[in-house]
């Protein structure tokens with residue numbers, strides 16, 4: 001028996017990973033058939049596979065040809081989050097189908113949930129299912145499962161179940177059940193436990209290795225689920241996983257994703273990218289509560305070898321609002337409705353208490369800690385879990401919440417479900433707007449969550465203006481209770497303040513913060529949220545300055561280049577590149593907008609998934625993956641380009657003399 005040698009498998013490019021999920025969690029699968037990241041059963045559970053963050057020590061679950069020179073090619077099955085990896089050689093072909101079964105993709109399955117509790121258990125078993133089959137010829141395959149519970153911090157044991165039907169793996173805290181279906185039919189099937197080659201005995205994790213040759217038509221199914229105890233995990237395998245019909249569940253899961261995406265009402269250009277982005281965003285929702293994670297990973301670095309490594313498996317009010325905004329644009333109102341319930345159930349008594357981010361069940365405490373035993377992706381230390389940004393004050397979140405609810409209302413969300421803004425939700429929004437009235441002039445940490453001294457960030461002030469503006473519109477249109485006179489006064493005050501202190505006439509741009517000369521890409525949002533017209537000379541020159549000074553040679557945008565209190569650098573920030581595209585489109589510079597967008601799309605990898613950033617030198621994806629922010633921005637940019645094209649076409653139509661004459665005639669007839 002030889003030890004498991006994982007030394008030769010290096011880190012895979014971030015953008016090469018396929019991602020599957022079940023709206024409880026998501027896992028990352030490399031093209032070589034290896035699950036390198038899995039937190040089960042929930043997004044914020046400790047990782048049981050984390051080779052992504054430590055190539056040697058981290059656990060993984062790989063199904064691949066024994067000849068590891070045969071490459072795998074991944075694709076999603078049409079309109080779904082079911083991933084297929086195909087390994088083809090002269091001798092034969094195997095196809096690996098990976099999915100996480102879903103019973104329903106309804107955004108709001110737990111309506112009966114008591115408003116004051118987050119502890120509802122839906123009782124169903126969330127699992128990761130891997131079906132490997134030989135489609136022609138024959139091919140020896142090797143399956144290696146090295147689970148490293150609790151982020152590989154402790155040691156684990158494997159207990160094999162009789163007749164190669166599965167195993168239970170546990171570190172005493174996390175208990176993994178593995179079912180193997182179909183093994184007994186296959187001649188030459190072998191299963192053994194292989195010891196870990198690690199140096200530290202207290203951190204050893206044996207692996208389970210299966211060897212078999214699959215012939216045309218033969219297949220094996222591996223299913224993983226988590227038990228609350230060792231006994232429960234054993235029971236899970238023996239009494240549940242081994243009896244489930246995963247072929248039927250695959251068909252049902254495909255049906256659910258396809259049914260969900262069929263609700264999209266987008267028929268503009270780049271439709272395939274928009275659909276994929278919508279599927280990614282939906283995958284990042286946490287069904288039991290209506291929350292959304294910013295990304296399903298932690299500590300994928302913003303700079304290779306750097307310290308900018310953060311945990312994104314939480315719900316930022318900002319990211320969630322932006323996400324719902326994008327989904328609403330596409331016609332998905334159910335997710336926005338679930339989010340309004342999520343908001344109502346958060347624990348806070350006023351704006352002061354409102355955090356910028358919460359755990360997916362509304363947890364307030366997200367203590368940040370480092371995991372020194374993991375070397376980090378390509379040596380990017382530290383690996384962090386938890387996020388200290390939870391304690392920051394970021395004034396923009398008020399505007400983002402108000403804007404999201406505003407759009408939901410304008411899209412008829414409340415009427416559709418026979419609900420009203422009036423009542424507890426309006427009480428909450430009103431108290432947030434009142435809080436903004438009293439605190440908008442205070443410094444904060446800004447949208448980028450800077451860890452240095454608080455400052456007067458321009459974007460934060462502008463979003464305070466948005467909170468007032470949207471609050472006023474709701475109060476006026478629905479005749480809701482509000483201190484309107486005060487709200488009008490403060491709204492105008494904030495606008496005047498930003499125009500006086502946020503725009504620097506010498507450099508000709510809105511700046512990052514008051515009295516600073518630094519540029520900041522967040523100001524590209526000013527026309528998008530209606531603070532200033534896109535063709536206002538101040539905005540035009542801000543866009544020009546950003547294009548001159550805040551982009552790399554491909555025209556991709558950095559969020560800022562100023563000091564942020566952290567060592568090292570980062571890549572271009574993709575949401576910012578999209579905001580530039582939106583501005584160009586709104587200014588009527590459609591050719592530039594389109595070519596930048598199309599250039600950006602070429603960085604989406606084989607599967608059309610994006611992380612947070614792009615490295616300006618290597619052109620590789622950087623940061624957590626896939627990131628909601630980026631997929632939101634892609635949807636919005638495609639939509640904005642579409643709208644701009646329609647406006648232009650309309651204008652051209654009206655300026656053609658014959659059509660213009662017909663239209664004039666029509667108007668006269670009316």
Ligand SMILES: OC[C@H]1O[C@H](O[C@H]2O[C@H](CO)[C@@H](O)[C@H](O)[C@H]2O)[C@H](O)[C@@H](O)[C@@H]1O
Pocket residue numbers: 294308310311312316318319387388389447448449450451629
């Ligand atoms: O760059 C420093 C900060 O980076 C993270 O924040 C970024 O991601 C958040 C989630 O997508 C997003 O809301 C924020 O605008 C981004 O700057 C990290 O979470 C922070 O802890 C960190 O300070």
